[in-house]
Amino acid sequence: MTANSDALKRAAAAKALEYVTPGMKLGLGTGSTAEAFLELLATKVRGGLSILGVPTSDRTAQRARALGIPLAALDDLAPLDLTVDGADEADRDLSLIKGGGGALLREKIVAASSKRMIVIADEAKLVARLGKFALPVEVLEFGHRSTAARLAASAAFLGYGNVSITLRHRDGGVFKSDSGNVIYDCAFGAITSAQKLAQAFADIAGVVEHGLFVGMASTLLIAHPGEVEVIESGK
Numbered sequence: 001m002t003a004n005s006d007a008l009k010r011a012a013a014a015k016a017l018e019y020v021t022p023g024m025k026l027g028l029g030t031g032s033t034a035e036a037f038l039e040l041l042a043t044k045v046r047g048g049l050s051i052l053g054v055p056t057s058d059r060t061a062q063r064a065r066a067l068g069i070p071l072a073a074l075d076d077l078a079p080l081d082l083t084v085d086g087a088d089e090a091d092r093d094l095s096l097i098k099g100g101g102g103a104l105l106r107e108k109i110v111a112a113s114s115k116r117m118i119v120i121a122d123e124a125k126l127v128a129r130l131g132k133f134a135l136p137v138e139v140l141e142f143g144h145r146s147t148a149a150r151l152a153a154s155a156a157f158l159g160y161g162n163v164s165i166t167l168r169h170r171d172g173g174v175f176k177s178d179s180g181n182v183i184y185d186c187a188f189g190a191i192t193s194a195q196k197l198a199q200a201f202a203d204i205a206g207v208v209e210h211g212l213f214v215g216m217a218s219t220l221l222i223a224h225p226g227e228v229e230v231i232e233s234g235k
């Protein structure tokens with residue numbers, strides 16, 4: 001991360017803090033931008049702000065605990081008032097690609113359990129069309145290669161040519177999510193209809209969840225140098 005993108009992430013995170021009010025039940029996202037939000041939130045908590053958080057990953061839980069942010073289980077708090085999370089890509093229709101950090105399953109469950117989802121990002125994440133960032137798809141380990149073949153067939157059926165579908169690795173081994181699943185990164189180049197693709201991938205046996213978030217975000221906070229742009233859902 002460059003110093004500049006670091007500052008932009010912080011600016012977006014600072015803007016998100018304006019939406020937090022005392023007593024809120026908050027979904028806490030995963031990734032470097034979400035962590036910038038955690039740090040700013042922790043300062044407010046130390047200053048007396050009372051909130052309860054639900055983390056979207058083990059990593060976020062660990063970071064939040066270290067910062068002194070009180071946490072609770074989703075099922076003890078749902079519905080949440082607000083989730084603040086980052087994204088790998090976002091478009092102006094507020095469709096997102098998430099899961100670069102491997103937390104897409106819990107991120108989607110927490111966002112779906114929230115009345116509002118605010119996405120914070122630096123301007124590099126705002127795209128005219130989703131798909132340059134490879135779409136992460138969380139797949140059950142059982143039979144995962146046959147599930148990957150169904151992903152490829154589904155993409156071809158929808159008219160996407162040459163989608164490279166790669167099993168994610170980390171530290172010399174196969175990457176496992178917090179829920180013990182594997183992830184396939186699907187490089188589309190450009191996604192023509194996020195809605196259609198989201199539906200098609202959701203219907204594939206073996207797919208636990210995919211990283212397309214369509215119709216979930218209520219607000220995008222995009223940090224440009226000197227300004228945070230607020231993009232609201234048209235709904």
Ligand code: 5RP
Nearest residue numbers: 031032033086099100101103
């Ligand atoms: C993790 C995510 C993150 O929100 C996404 O990867 C963005 O991360 P960062 O803020 O570090 O760029 O979806 O699963």
